[in-house]
Amino acid sequence: MSTSNPPASAAVLAARARWARQRRRLIGYGQWDPFMPAEPVRAHLKALAAVGMPRKGVEQALRLQPDALRHVTSGTYGYEPGKKVTREIGQAVLGFWPVLEDFPDSATVDPTGTRRRVEALAVVGWSRAELAKRAGRSYCSFKNSLRFDRTSVPLAKLVVRLYDELWNQRPEDHGVREWVAERCRRQARAAGFYGPLAWDDDLIDNPSALPQTDAQVSLLAQGENLAARFLLGESVILDAAARREVLLHLMEWADLTVEQVAERLEMTEAAVSRAWERAKEKAREEGRTVPWRRAYVPQQLCEAVAAA
Incomplete structure (x- = not known):
């Protein structure tokens, strides 16, 4: 294992514990096979790459040696991609789906969660200009970056931090003029944005998730x-x-x-x-x-x- 990688997340540690329990159980039954087919692992790595998580990012998140998965995706030393992979590594990869913190800063991710957080903060009264100011970015750069089909990981993490800090804070209590905050709320209502209470933390980044509208809050x-x-x-x-x-x-x-x-x-x-x-x-x-x-x-x- 590489010592330069950050500590494994709770999800990774849980996956390793499940694998260790399964290994001990199968050894006890005399059914332990240290290898498994590589094709499902290869397909999962392709799915991870499609959402912006490169192979090297997977290796880092799982605290594997650099290029530990290279023989699965592209082969090594002139050989074709392998047909087998160690069961420990294969099951660790199959049990891994990244959260935002797992992505390297060089990656890009789906912008849905970032846009929803900015829109939810607008319902509270936080304008994009005020968010850009708090983020230390120019208004034009911040506004334009929200229009792209992909969002940079540093920007997504920055918006998450702002959202966690401000979702239940009135802008007027933090130096924002009342008429500015009220105009932002009015524009957000007109645009049909949903506030923070409409989204659970585990759903806000899911493009297929639907908001819990005010009509459901009785x-x-x-x-x-x-x-x-x-x-x-x-x-x-x-x-x-x-x-x-x-x-x-x-x-x-x-x-x-x-x-x-x-x-x-x-x-x-x-x-x-x-x-x-x-x-x-x-x-x-x-x-x-x-x-x-x-x-x-x-x-x-x-x-x-x-x-x-």
Whole structure:
């Protein structure tokens, strides 16, 4: 493994743990085969390349040696692409689908999530001119970059940072003139943009996802203490802030797996893991106690105790 690559993400570590468990199980059954067909891996690498993740980016994200996948995609030393690949590497690749943080800065990605975040911030009152100013870019450069069929990874990451910082902040509270913010809101409404509450973090980047429109937010989403009422079993619709609060409570205090938390909140496991890691990182940055899984007991440990 290369020591120059960044630490593996939670999703990568989970994939490796699944592979290790499967390997031990198959060895115990006498069915372990260290190799697997390369064609499914090659097809998956092509699909990753189509969304902007190059082979070298996959190797870096999975913390593989440089050119570890070269024999799968193009062959090496004059030989044709290989027909076999080690099972460890093959399953790691097949179980990998990148989030934005995995892409190298030289890559480009689908612009859907970037545009939706800018539009959602416009509903709140943040104009593109103000976002460009906060991003340290010229207004024309920022505006024009949103028109392309692909978005550079640095720009996409920059917009994510702005969105996470400003989605629940009134521009008037940060030095923006009231008439400027109100004009931005009016133009956003006229353009049919959707605000932050219409998008879940795990859906906003998906081009096929549909927004949760205001028509779906009824009396069930009104009132205070939405998170507490949801945890007590009341049928309420969580806004983004309440959903985040419930997620952190369940991850820290409930004896639930990530899969179970995701199912309860109707999210993907990847989105739950991202939100949990983001909360821990924010706590570290602010010097607060980092949340940890106080109540969760892995099933393997329960089985071991029961068998003892």
